Amino acid sequence: ACGAPLVHSATTAVAETAGDAGLAVDPLDPRAIADGLAAVLEDAALASRLRAAGPARAARFSWAETARRMAGVWREAGAGSP
Numbered sequence: 001a002c003g004a005p006l007v008h009s010a011t012t013a014v015a016e017t018a019g020d021a022g023l024a025v026d027p028l029d030p031r032a033i034a035d036g037l038a039a040v041l042e043d044a045a046l047a048s049r050l051r052a053a054g055p056a057r058a059a060r061f062s063w064a065e066t067a068r069r070m071a072g073v074w075r076e077a078g079a080g081s082p
Contacts, residue, residue, distance in 0.1 A: 001058035005040040005050035007033070021050060021057035 006022035008014040015024050023046070025036035040047045 001055055003051045003055055005047045007036040007040055019057055021053035
């Protein structure tokens with residue numbers, strides 16, 4: 001959201017949240033992490049694309065929408081209760 005290029009774990013919910021606004025790497029592979037960091041430091045076009053995509057992607061999320069969705073989940077879960 002702050003406009004910094006994002007390198008993130010490919011195995012967590014961050015991958016789903018970041019979408020194409022981040023560069024996913026294997027968090028258990030030090031070489032993959034290093035390569036991801038090097039990519040955003042050395043590839044100006046990649047870093048620029050990620051910087052631009054981050055705030056746009058973050059704008060798709062809000063606390064109000066999260067609360068609305070969670071309330072829906074809770075309602076559904078409660079609907080099955082006796």
